Amino acid sequence: MPPETLFERITDFAARADPYPLYAELRDSGVARQADGSYLVGTYHEISALLHDPRVSSDPRSRAEPHEDPAATGLPPSFIGLDDPGHDRLRRMVMRPFGPPHSPHRIDELRGEIQRVAGELADALVAKDRFDLVDDFAFPLPVTVICRLLGVPEGDVPQMHTWADAVVAGLDFAPGEDPSPRQRAAREARQAMGLYLGELAEQRRRAPTGDMLSALVHEPGPDGALTRQELMVSAVLLLIAGHETTVNLITNGMLTLLRHPHEYDRLRDHPEEMPAAVEELLRYEPPVQLLPQRSPLADIEVAGVTVPRGAPLILVLAAGNRDPLRFPDPDRFDPRRPDNQHLGFGSGVHACFGAPLARVETHLALTTLLRRLGDLRLVEDSPEYRRSPVLRGPRHLHLEQHRR
Amino acid sequence: MHVVVDLNRCQGYAQCVFLAPRVFALHGEEALTYTPAVPRDQEERVREAVVACPVQAILAGERAGP
Amino acid sequence: MTTPARDGRIVVVGASLAGLRAAETLREKGFTGELTLVGDEPVPPYDRPPLSKQVLLGRVAAGDCGLPARRPVDARWKLGVRATGLDATRKRVLLADGEELPYDRVLIATGTRARPWPHPEEAALDGVFTLRTDEDAARLAARLDAGPRRVLVIGAGFTGSEIASACRERGLPVTVAERGRAPLIGALGGTAAAFATRLQRAHGVDLRCGVTVTSLRGSGGRLTGAAFSDGSSIDADIAVVALGAVRNTEWLDGSGLAAGPRGVACDAGCRVFTMYGIVTDDVFVAGDVARFPHPLFEYQMIALEHWGNAVAQAEVAAHNMVSPGPLRRPHLTVPAFWSSQFGLNIKSVGVPTFSDQVILAQGRPEDRRLVAVYGYRGRITAAVTVDRAKWLDHYRHLIETGAPFPPAPGAADFHAGHEPVPSDVPDPRVLSHGPTVALTGHLPDRRLTLLRPGG
Numbered sequence: 001m002p003p004e005t006l007f008e009r010i011t012d013f014a015a016r017a018d019p020y021p022l023y024a025e026l027r028d029s030g031v032a033r034q035a036d037g038s039y040l041v042g043t044y045h046e047i048s049a050l051l052h053d054p055r056v057s058s059d060p061r062s063r064a065e066p067h068e069d070p071a072a073t074g075l076p077p078s079f080i081g082l083d084d085p086g087h088d089r090l091r092r093m094v095m096r097p098f099g100p101p102h103s104p105h106r107i108d109e110l111r112g113e114i115q116r117v118a119g120e121l122a123d124a125l126v127a128k129d130r131f132d133l134v135d136d137f138a139f140p141l142p143v144t145v146i147c148r149l150l151g152v153p154e155g156d157v158p159q160m161h162t163w164a165d166a167v168v169a170g171l172d173f174a175p176g177e178d179p180s181p182r183q184r185a186a187r188e189a190r191q192a193m194g195l196y197l198g199e200l201a202e203q204r205r206r207a208p209t210g211d212m213l214s215a216l217v218h219e220p221g222p223d224g225a226l227t228r229q230e231l232m233v234s235a236v237l238l239l240i241a242g243h244e245t246t247v248n249l250i251t252n253g254m255l256t257l258l259r260h261p262h263e264y265d266r267l268r269d270h271p272e273e274m275p276a277a278v279e280e281l282l283r284y285e286p287p288v289q290l291l292p293q294r295s296p297l298a299d300i301e302v303a304g305v306t307v308p309r310g311a312p313l314i315l316v317l318a319a320g321n322r323d324p325l326r327f328p329d330p331d332r333f334d335p336r337r338p339d340n341q342h343l344g345f346g347s348g349v350h351a352c353f354g355a356p357l358a359r360v361e362t363h364l365a366l367t368t369l370l371r372r373l374g375d376l377r378l379v380e381d382s383p384e385y386r387r388s389p390v391l392r393g394p395r396h397l398h399l400e401q402h403r404r
Numbered sequence: 405m406h407v408v409v410d411l412n413r414c415q416g417y418a419q420c421v422f423l424a425p426r427v428f429a430l431h432g433e434e435a436l437t438y439t440p441a442v443p444r445d446q447e448e449r450v451r452e453a454v455v456a457c458p459v460q461a462i463l464a465g466e467r468a469g470p
Numbered sequence: 471m472t473t474p475a476r477d478g479r480i481v482v483v484g485a486s487l488a489g490l491r492a493a494e495t496l497r498e499k500g501f502t503g504e505l506t507l508v509g510d511e512p513v514p515p516y517d518r519p520p521l522s523k524q525v526l527l528g529r530v531a532a533g534d535c536g537l538p539a540r541r542p543v544d545a546r547w548k549l550g551v552r553a554t555g556l557d558a559t560r561k562r563v564l565l566a567d568g569e570e571l572p573y574d575r576v577l578i579a580t581g582t583r584a585r586p587w588p589h590p591e592e593a594a595l596d597g598v599f600t601l602r603t604d605e606d607a608a609r610l611a612a613r614l615d616a617g618p619r620r621v622l623v624i625g626a627g628f629t630g631s632e633i634a635s636a637c638r639e640r641g642l643p644v645t646v647a648e649r650g651r652a653p654l655i656g657a658l659g660g661t662a663a664a665f666a667t668r669l670q671r672a673h674g675v676d677l678r679c680g681v682t683v684t685s686l687r688g689s690g691g692r693l694t695g696a697a698f699s700d701g702s703s704i705d706a707d708i709a710v711v712a713l714g715a716v717r718n719t720e721w722l723d724g725s726g727l728a729a730g731p732r733g734v735a736c737d738a739g740c741r742v743f744t745m746y747g748i749v750t751d752d753v754f755v756a757g758d759v760a761r762f763p764h765p766l767f768e769y770q771m772i773a774l775e776h777w778g779n780a781v782a783q784a785e786v787a788a789h790n791m792v793s794p795g796p797l798r799r800p801h802l803t804v805p806a807f808w809s810s811q812f813g814l815n816i817k818s819v820g821v822p823t824f825s826d827q828v829i830l831a832q833g834r835p836e837d838r839r840l841v842a843v844y845g846y847r848g849r850i851t852a853a854v855t856v857d858r859a860k861w862l863d864h865y866r867h868l869i870e871t872g873a874p875f876p877p878a879p880g881a882a883d884f885h886a887g888h889e890p891v892p893s894d895v896p897d898p899r900v901l902s903h904g905p906t907v908a909l910t911g912h913l914p915d916r917r918l919t920l921l922r923p924g925g
Contacts, residue, residue, distance in 0.1 A: 036441070052863045054832055054841075055880035083882035085837065092433065100421040101430035107422045182423065276455040298880030309880075340459055349860045356422030359456055406538040408517050412806040415859045416815065434857045435810030437524050440517060441534035445719040463768050464792035465538035469514025 003029035010290075015383035016392065019289070022333070023319035031305040032072040037065070038312035039305070042319030044326035044343070050315060051348040054079025055297045059083050059348055062295045064310025075194060076081075076229055078237040081293065086350060089205065091353065093223050094234045097215030099356065104214070105358050110149060114364050117144050122372040125401070130379070133397040137369070138250040142361055146346075147303050149242075149357070150197070150235060151204060151211025159196075160239065163189040167236075168244050171388055193239065194232035203233055212238075236347035238354065244357045248287035250365045253278070255397060256285055257366070258378050260333050267335065268273055268370040277335035278362050282321075282344025286334050289318040289392045291346065374403040405442040406467045407450055411462035423456055424449035440466075481563050481571045482545075483553045484579030484718075485509025485515070488757030488780040490676075492577050493543040495634025495788035505545040506571055508865045511603060512550035519777055521607035522629050523810060524643065526636035528615060532608035553580070556725040558744075558753065575791050578722070578734055578742065578755040579784065580717035582775060583862075587624075592686040597693030599710045601629060609886060613708055614640060621645070622706040623682050626653035628809045630712030635811035638673045645676040645704050647683050650896060658822050660894030661768050662842055665835050665856075673812045674841045676704075683709075715775055717759050719799055722838065727753060733761035733773045738800035740787035754791055756783040762801060766869065767824050767851070776807040814838060817859050820869045821853030828893040829864075829876045832856060832883045842863070844893055 001009065006029065009015060010022050026032055026042035033039055041047055048055050059082055079090040096102045096105075121137045131137075143164065147157045170186020201213045208214035216231060225233065257264040257277075267277055294313040299306055307313055320343045322330040327337070344350035352358070379398035386395045407427065409420075413437045416434040420427075428438045428444050442450050442464070485507045494720055509515075516535040524530040525836035548565065553562035556576065572731045584600035587593035595617075599610045604753070614621070614637065621637045623630045626648035637644040650656065653670055654662035670677045681698045686709055697703040728743040729735075734755045739902040741764065742753040757780040763820040786801040793799075808817045822828075825844035831853075833840035841861055844852035849872045851877060853865030866878060874912045876890050 049867065052861060054861055054864060054882060054884075057882055059882075085839075085883045088839070088883075100418045100425070101433060104425040106427060108425050121735070175521070246462075263431050272451070275452045279455050281597070296880065297882060298878060300878075300880070340455075341458060341460055345458065351417055351458065351860075355417075356419055356456075357421070359423070359452075406536045408537055410778070410781070411519070412817075414808075415862070416857075427864045431523075431810055432813035432815060432857070434814035434859055435808075435813075437520070437529070437810070439524075439530055439534070440520060440536060441530075456756070463538050463540065465540065467514065467536040467538035468494075468543075470545075470549070 003032040004035045006032050007034045007038065010316070011389045013385075013387060016387075016389065017382040019318070019392070020322060023316060023322060026319050027317060027323055029179055031302045031307065033305070036312075037305045038314055039302070040316060041302060042316040042323075043303065044323035046376055047315045047317065047320040047343060048347060050294070050302065050313070051343075051350070052347060053300065055300055056294050057083050057297050057311065058087070058293055061296055062310060063312060064295075064308075065312075068096055068321075075191075075233050078233045079353075080237065080241075080350060084118060087349065088222050089099040090226075090234065091174045092232060093226055094216070094238070094308055094353070095223060096219065097212045098353075100222070102219075103215070110145065110357070111360060111364065113139075113148055114145055114361055115142055115368070118365050118368040119372075122368050126372060126374075126403075129399065130400050131158075133399055134247065135396065137365070138247045138397075139243075139260060141250065142246035142358075145235050145357070145361060146239055146242035150215075150238065151209055151213040152197075152200065154194075160193070163193040163196075164240055164243065165189075167193070167240050168388070168391065171390065186299065190236055193382075194236045196389045197239070198228055198232040201228075201235070204323040215272060232300075241352075242354050242357065244391050245287040245352075245354075246361050248279075248391060249281065249362045250286065251393050251397050252285035253281045253362060254368050254369065254376075254399075255378070255383065255394060256281060257370075258324070258376060258399075259381070263333065263335055264370065267366070271367045273335060274363050274367050275293060275359070276337075276340075278366070279342065280333060280335045280337050280361055281362070283327070283337070283340055283342030286318050286319070286321060286342070286344040286392060287391060288344070288346070288352075289316065290316040291391060293319060317346065348355050350358060365379055374401045376401055405444075405450065405464055407438060407442055407462060407464045408440060409438060409460055410426055410461040410463070411436060413419060413459045417458050419456045420450075420453035420457060420462060423453045427454065431468045475794060476500050479572060479656060480575050480577070480791065482507045482577045482579060483556075483563055483760075484577075484581055484760075485511070485547065485549060486579070486581055486780075487537065487777065488579040488784040489577070490543075490784075491540070491781050492517040492756055492784035492788040495538045495543055495785045496792060497543055498541060499789055499792045503574075505629050506541065506548060507543075507545050508548045508551060508553050508571070510550070510552040511849055514547075514549065514907060516604055518602070521604065521634065522601055522632040524634060525607045526614060528611060529638060532604040532611060535604060539542065539759065540712065541676065544619070549726070549892040553570070553721050556722055557726065558725055558729070558750070559912075561752065569683055575750075575752045575754065576863070577787055577791065578735050578753065578759060579757045579780075580718040580721070581745055581758040582613045582668055583779075584716050585713040585716050586713070587686065587709075587711045587713075589686070591650050591713070592688070595686060595688040595693040596608070596691055597688075597706075597708050598686060599833055600707065601690045601710060601712065604713075607689065610708075610710065611856050612641065618707040619641060620704065620706040620708075622647065622683075622704065623712055624709060625712035625714065626650070626666075626670075626677070626679070627656060627712060627714060628654065628811075629806075631670070631708050632735065632809060632811050633712060634670065635673070638675060638812070639855040642675075643676070644680065645706065646670065647681055647698060648677070648679045650684045651679050653677065655894075656823070658842075659828060659844070660895075661828050661891055662822070662854060665840075668835070669812050669838075677883075678702075714862035717773075719759060731769075732904065733759050735761050735771060738763055738765075738789045738802070739798050740783060740801055756780065756787040764805075765802065766804065766872075766920050767821055770824075772805070772821065776805060778806050779879060780801065800858075805867075806871055815859060816854065817862055818852060818854045819862055819866045820844065820850070822852040823895045824851045825893040825895060827875065827890040829890040830888040831877055832881050833862060841881075843868075843875070843877050845890065848875055849873065850875045850877060
């Protein structure tokens with residue numbers, strides 16, 4: 001089939017369970033211009049170069065064609081939709097209470113809490129013959145953790161679930177379907193979540209409680225304080241991105257390990273090898289498959305093809321992760337793979353903000369599951385997938401358990 | 405265990421600081437510093453940092469010498 | 471299967487970063503013969519960059535900077551013993567303890583030492599330091615702990631600037647004296663050095679450029695102060711001499727090799743030239759002491775006193791020492807270095823001094839985040855970032871491909887109005903600090919036979 005239709009075929013729900021043959025076709029096609037004028041890139045070195053190219057914009061307003069942001073809420077863009085220097089300023093301000101240089105211990109100090117939540121969720125599964133890994137473990141863990149990190153009271157966590165679900169549904173691609181109702185619902189959920197978090201931050205301003213929201217409103221750095229709108233947008237971003245990706249990383253992780261029983265057993269017996277296995281999962285089944293938002297600020301040449309200024313530039317990270325020119329035997333899942341500089345978290349100035357949290361959560365989640373659970377069997381392979389080709393992962397992962 | 409970081413490769417993603425904040429630190433917004441002689445109770449954290457480094461710039465091992 | 475190259479006796483002279491990584495690479499590449507490492511320092515290899523940073527800040531002990539091994543080297547270590555000569559005919563390395571080490575192939579990795587203060591009596595005053603070894607750093611850090619009234623740093627290259635930065639961070643009054651017009655000017659050119667000047671002054675450094683220290687004064691054997699060429703003077707109880715490095719090549723006098731104050735000349739495969747410009751096949755060189763032709767810089771011989779070069783060149787040299795001719799590799803790595811000072815991360819790729827123009831391609835000095843790109847005769851030869859390391863790979867690629875200068879427009883954080891300006895690279899002879907990248911000329915067979923140290 002012609003490479004002009006690759007994006008359509010990749011986003012087609014039929015490809016969700018196994019998009020990798022299409023990614024191979026994309027790599028063979030070089031830079032693939034699509035019928036709508038967008039450009040698809042799936043080779044490792046080109047993606048890596050574009051992620052470090054200061055002429056490649058992440059701001060939807062850089063598009064030549066007026067681009068309707070499905071998540072438009074009237075709020076200002078979050079830092080993932082901004083370029084430097086605006087991106088840098090905002091990201092640095094949000095980083096202040098999250099990580100180094102100002103808060104280097106924040107995530108490390110969360111390990112005990114993550115372990116506790118993972119342990120409790122696993123406890124509830126031990127006695128079950130059958131359960132859904134997504135609803136019973138992979139979803140509640142990161143939501144609970146990100147709410148705890150930000151300072152959302154436990155009683156409000158279910159409400160956050162509901163909003164987060166709606167927002168993520170709004171990001172879906174579903175060719176042939178009218179997306180507007182879903183997008184409207186997503187917009188409303190995003191607004192409601194923003195208002196809620198803004199109000200919560202106001203409370204924390206009056207009475208700080210040591211969490212990240214309190215720090216965001218109480219400890220302005222040299223760049224001053226976030227505006228209320230910036231704070232709302234950033235908090236929503238952390239909440240959505242902070243769990244939707246991790247849900248998929250944990251679920252894809254268990255699915256992959258169950259498909260490789262030898263590795264499953266080895267990692268159960270050698271939990272110290274799990275951090276490297278998490279990196280390989282990020283390469284092999286990355287939770288963010290592609291970055292659809294980029295566009296060049298000038299005509300740029302990519303592998304001999306000129307991508308005109310303002311054209312949508314879609315970077316298929318998951319295809320780059322399986323590029324045989326970068327990774328030997330790329331379709332093999334190898335938890336001990338050396339020199340694994342995968343694109344699972346992107347790269348360059350927009351590299352995933354929450355990567356360290358996702359790493360620790362997934363590491364502790366998988367180690368806990370392997371240690372605590374009995375012999376597991378996939379009820380169906382492949383499982384039912386979520387619609388999104390971007391945030392790709394199973395909607396449910398039904399497992400049967402035989403207690404040891 | 406001793407550690408050395410190839411600071412030519414390092415781009416300041418600071419994943420090592422998140423994972424092993426008692427060994428690695430940012431000095432300013434981007435410059436990485438670290439304690440070359442790793443305390444025993446931090447060795448596991450450093451191993452996590454080694455595999456997580458997005459540019460694979462961290463080398464950890466026994467001290468070189470006779 | 472063993473090939474002849476994988477057997478025999480290899481001596482590595484120099485047991486610091488380059489010597490260590492070379493030894494490890496030799497084993498990794500399958501060398502099974504006898505391996506000896508000779509080092510004049512009494513301790514196993516250690517990492518030097520932290521000495522002027524974490525160690526002076528008191529966060530890391532100087533003795534705790536050991537380097538991790540990549541793999542076992544199964545070698546005989548001769549530490550604390552200086553090599554005194556190389557007999558290329560009899561194929562022997564001569565040691566200060568009288569031992570002679572026979573070799574089939576030898577690697578020279580003797581590096582550099584700190585350039586001493588030129589007046590021995592003043593240099594002997596208590597309170598006068600250089601900073602090169604772990605012992606230097608331990609002594610200096612201890613003296614900084616004691617809370618000196620003022621520290622004088624002589625020379626504002628990277629080491630001098632980092633020392634000044636550490637002192638300021640500890641709250642110590644610092645005077646920096648630089649014979650050139652600005653700090654770092656020898657490495658980055660005058661335009662970028664103006665930024666360094668503002669940076670030092672903003673951090674409270676008493677920066678004095680365009681002056682030399684005419685004398686270090688003492689009383690009762692202790693340093694009390696210094697006098698400058700402009701007639702002024704200061705009181706100081708510590709002076710750190712940061713006048714750059716001297717290459718350790720004296721031990722090669724009479725060896726017939728192309729060795730002198732500019733370093734040991736070699737081809738792109740790290741094979742050392744004789745004084746007649748004839749390449750040897752059993753003597754190799756790597757690290758700070760080597761000077762080699764680089765195709766990206768018009769095949770000029772360059773010497774790089776950089777951590778990354780020591781590692782990369784050691785790997786190439788070791789590979790070539792155990793590989794037959796057709797499988798040998800050239801050392802083509804694009805030079806790179808970093809420095810952290812005054813809270814900023816300064817990184818460089820290419821050779822900034824190999825330039826005629828520079829442009830501010832991203833960011834602004836007033837934000838203390840920027841990318842400066844250097845060009846020579848219309849192509850990009852270097853880039854320097856300040857707290858902007860994530861963009862550096864882009865420019866490395868432009869350097870490697872000889873992309874046109876100035877770089878193509880379109881960077882999101884390019885500030886309109888910035889045009890290329892002269893990079894203003896000074897003659898190194900007018901500097902206090904030696905450049906850490908030295909372009910040392912084109913022809914290995916011409917200038918070298920004339921060089922005699924101490925002549």
